[in-house]
Amino acid sequence: MANIVVFLCRCFGEIDNTIDFDLLRKELSKDTSVSSLSIVDSLCLETDIEKAAFKINESKADRVLIAACSILSRGNLPVNGLIKEGMERHKIGLVDIREGCAWIHNNDSDGAVKKAKDLLNMGISALQHKEKSEDMSVTVHPDALIIGAGPAGLAAAASLAKTGFKVNILERANAPGGMLRLISQLYPTGEDAANKLNPYIDEVENNPLITLYPQSKIVSIEGYVGNFTVQFASQGKDNSIQSGIIIIATGAKIFFPTGLYRYGEIRNVITQMEIERQFLKGSFDVKKTVFIQCAGARNEERPYCSTICCPASLKNAMRLAEEDPGSEVFILHRGIMTPGNVLEKYYRDALSRGIQFIRFEEERPPRIMGDDHVESVEVYDAVNGITRKIETDLVVLSTPLVPNDDNARLAQMLGIEVDRYGFLSEIYPMHPLETKMDGVLICGSARWPVASDQAILQGKAAAMKAVSYLRQSEIAASTLSRVPGPKSGHARVVPDFCTGCGNCVAACPFDACHLEKTKGRYISKVDMMRCKACGNCVSVCPNGSMQIPEHNYRMVGEMIKWAF
């Protein structure tokens, strides 16, 4: 029989105005498991917590029940205070009789007393059956692995190397730089892309802490935070490295709009990337240019906005207008997307430079006229309601960035998710750059199309998040919660009862369960580094062999029994 000490907090009259504590004391004195009951003024004050801790030690109680306010207001103070005094979390119960009882039933005193009595009984029965989850910890491998050597990956590598961690970078191409190598200038400053990229490339080549593996392809990724093992092939040789965390900066893919606006069919219909290549080669003379926005984006197939194409068009249009003041530049758009304080000014600059903006509708896209090369573009001006014919030499299609083809494969290997478009998705919006798997961070265009400045920013942010894992020598599974405070527990299998049906494997949102052959039969096994104690496996288990010790079925059953 447990020896439970109960503390009833008066909250300076807030609670016992409504709830008669004498009646409660009378009720609880019948309970044999309650060894002592004391009424205190306010348990959230430090002096009272110390007194309570002294009393617990004196009476050699093994469990404590606190009836006070809810854990979301000040109830965590006595709980944390007692933990500081040396109690274990699962031995402390907190019953909310202020917000959950006294304050909402202050005109029904009888009901409130009955409810408080029931809540206390529920708390006592829950405490008697509460158990503690096991815990495990792993030694953190102090290396970081970055997949992709684009601007995001390079920025992350440079930041991590600056903090003193060894970094391995896997890159698909021959050389680092990613998509930034294909671009001439950057918006909105107009500086050369090479100026921005070269310091990072120098850092990668000269810093002894950074190792770059070009032409590499990942074969498999195993493990969890602190200890990932990655098998990959680099330049034809098989290789294997270990790392504490993984930063994914694989970027996105360029979209070729074959069939759209007669691209690939006639000459002089090119994409933004091709005009960038032209600029890299040198200037070229065109008198009249038409940019068409949202080519292949914001339609049914790809309903997202790629965010970078409007500023990129503005940049290239202004460059064309600047190089040849006599030239005419048109931008046909479905709404110019220039968010933020800098880009909106950029748009206004373009307007003042004499670049003409014509808005068209999705249902009536512009038509490219001409036999073997572009002669004119016919567009229905949605603002004026007239069809305009624009003589032109060159049509530039602004295409979106699309997700990489092997995103799904990478996500499957890592146990993370892709969103509905195919980009790698992070968890709940309150945790940017973090994925479902602890220690796997995403940045740059792999998660969403971003410009290089944003990619670099995200890379640095991901590096800092990585440091928070790598700086620890050991990571305990119970600390891997995404909210303040430790995890509530881990699922536990009773191996004798488990039939190996695999329901939990299918239900687990974090891929924490797997079947393992032991003693000639399959039983479920919980990976504590991945388990977040959501309890999905508990609910689908047909015979109750999967339980969360902090919230087990005995406890819930007893609580239900005492509820009324």
Place this chain on the structure above:
Amino acid sequence: MGVLESRTQIIVREVKMNQPGILVFACKWCGLIGADAAGKKRVSLPARFRVISVECAALVETDAILRALAGGIDGVAVLGCHIGGCRYTNANHASIKRFELLKDLLDTTGIGGKRLLLSFGTAHEYHQFEEIIKNFFDELAVLPPLDPWLSPFGVVS
């Protein structure tokens, strides 16, 4: 007045004397926050409901709901986060499917699917919580009490 009508009236009178009891399973991230906010605002609510806080709506076993109904609790409410907003990726989405199946089971067994209230993403705020609880009390008030001792086969558990 027909026999049936008079009996119904007697039952309704009895029920009004014994208010129905509700067990609320509130997810720590949504339902519990709503319940807590209702307390902080000192909203006046009927006393016969008890809140059990759970980590996620997915942790609520269907067995527990059946056990509560078998034990004579008139209604069970499960309050979770909205779909796509679960702290545990898609755990609450999976649990909704289970609870909908359970509702069908309750309907076919005659207990009534109305005794199980599912609310996902609608109990964040104090007024939402208040509305849900009050409406559920009103809904249960017209149903006959689930007294375990009335069953000819004894208590089911």
